[in-house]
Amino acid sequence: MAESWRHHYVPQFHLKGFTDSDGMFYVYDKTRRKLKRGRYSPKSHFFEPRRNTLRNPSISPTLLEGFYAEYDQTCVRLFERLRSDPKPDIDLRMIQDLKMYVSMLFWRIPASDTVLDELLSRVSFKELGFRLKAHDSDEVIDWPELEQRVLADADFRKAVRFLIIPLATFDLLIQEYDQTNWAIYRAATDKTNLHICSDNPLVFLSREQGYRFLSPIAFPVSSNCFVYYTPDGRRPRVIDPDARIELDCLVFRQAIQYVCGPNADYIQSIAELTSLHEKRHNLEEHKKYLFSLLSVQTTQYPGPDLGE
Numbered sequence: 001m002a003e004s005w006r007h008h009y010v011p012q013f014h015l016k017g018f019t020d021s022d023g024m025f026y027v028y029d030k031t032r033r034k035l036k037r038g039r040y041s042p043k044s045h046f047f048e049p050r051r052n053t054l055r056n057p058s059i060s061p062t063l064l065e066g067f068y069a070e071y072d073q074t075c076v077r078l079f080e081r082l083r084s085d086p087k088p089d090i091d092l093r094m095i096q097d098l099k100m101y102v103s104m105l106f107w108r109i110p111a112s113d114t115v116l117d118e119l120l121s122r123v124s125f126k127e128l129g130f131r132l133k134a135h136d137s138d139e140v141i142d143w144p145e146l147e148q149r150v151l152a153d154a155d156f157r158k159a160v161r162f163l164i165i166p167l168a169t170f171d172l173l174i175q176e177y178d179q180t181n182w183a184i185y186r187a188a189t190d191k192t193n194l195h196i197c198s199d200n201p202l203v204f205l206s207r208e209q210g211y212r213f214l215s216p217i218a219f220p221v222s223s224n225c226f227v228y229y230t231p232d233g234r235r236p237r238v239i240d241p242d243a244r245i246e247l248d249c250l251v252f253r254q255a256i257q258y259v260c261g262p263n264a265d266y267i268q269s270i271a272e273l274t275s276l277h278e279k280r281h282n283l284e285e286h287k288k289y290l291f292s293l294l295s296v297q298t299t300q301y302p303g304p305d306l307g308e
Contacts, residue, residue: 003062006043007051009109010199011072013079015042017222018197020262028252028259028267035264045258046199048110054155067162068108075101082221087184095178098227102202102217103166111200111256115207116161119169120151128160128168171212183235187224187244195220196248196267198255203247205291216291218247223262228294236294243293249274250290253283 008015019025024039052065060066078097081088088094106112125131125147132141150156166172187194202219209215209231217229226247228235236243252259252267252274261267277286 003053004065005049005053006047007049007053007065007068008047009051010046010105010197010201011075012042013072013076014105014221015046015197015260017079017083017225018195018220018261025260025262026264026267028271029257030252030255030259031257033271035268040260045260052158054158056155059155064159064162071104071162079221082184082227083225087186090179090182090184092174092179095182096172096174098182098229099170099172099174099213100166102219103170103172104163106202107161107165107169109200111254116157116165119165120157120160123151123168125150128164169211177233180233181230181235183228183230185226185228185236185239194244194248194266195223195226196251196259196261196270198251198259199257200254201251203250203254203287203290205287216294218290218294220247220251230294234295236296240293240296243290245270245273246286246290246293249277250283250286253277253286 015025016023019042020039022039024041027036027040027045028034029036052068053061054064055061075097078094078101081094107116132143132146133139134141197220202217204210204215204217206215210217213229214231216231218226220226226244248270252270259267259271281289
């Protein structure tokens with residue numbers, strides 16, 4: 001593939017769900033605490049220059065970005081189904097795709113770079129599924145010093161974000177109860193001010209529990225649609241409008257730099273509301289409040305035994 005330099009950590013097919021009828025959105029810059037002037041295309045933001053470019057001269061510099069591009073193409077159909085009208089039935093294929101997408105997006109975004117650093121500081125080659133082998137005999141070599149050098153290598157750290165770390169950290173097996181634990185919620189199609197997206201859009205009640213899908217998870221997939229996962233099978237019949245707003249506040253609050261959406265006034269109002277939240281309670285308390293709202297008016301479905 002031709003060498004590219006805009007390496008999107010939130011894929012463009014995801015961002016397109018938050019554009020207006022012209023395919024454009026407004027962008028709020030959190031580092032400057034203000035909306036940027038004008039409207040922008042999904043191509044223009046949510047990327048880092050050459051984030052996935054490999055520097056090793058023996059490897060194609062575009063290899064990793066090519067893998068991401070191929071994976072993104074497989075996800076386009078998933079998002080088309082999530083946004084389709086009428087709302088699709090959730091089948092096992094969709095659940096598998098959703099689990100994989102959550103794991104891939106989590107490790108792809110810059111907000112998880114420090115999490116990756118911490119993880120790689122305490123795991124071994126064996127835990128990641130790697131082995132050192134002799135070139136001529138295929139014999140497994142015990143060489144801890146070399147393993148540590150490889151784990152610290154910049155290209156290696158970029159490469160393992162794709163597939164290796166997601167598979168090593170998230171439990172992606174389909175469970176019997178999965179089909180009852182995922183839900184898609186829509187707002188009225190004329191209310192295009194809901195929802196927003198950011199550079200850190202996945203909201204977990206608990207990140208550590210989220211790796212095993214034992215934590216509630218919510219994330220917007222378009223301006224009028226969000227996905228909700230609940231590990232105990234309790235899904236809302238209807239969504240309180242306040243819950244939608246709180247989800248947007250958390251998506252905004254978690255953002256590192258950019259937030260986008262089709263309505264500038266709504267983004268500004270979420271920025272102001274989030275500022276009030278930050279003065280009143282910390283991020284973990286805010287998450288608990290969101291998921292307490294989502295637990296209201298629920299229907300009980302069979303779920304896993306989560307213990308006490």
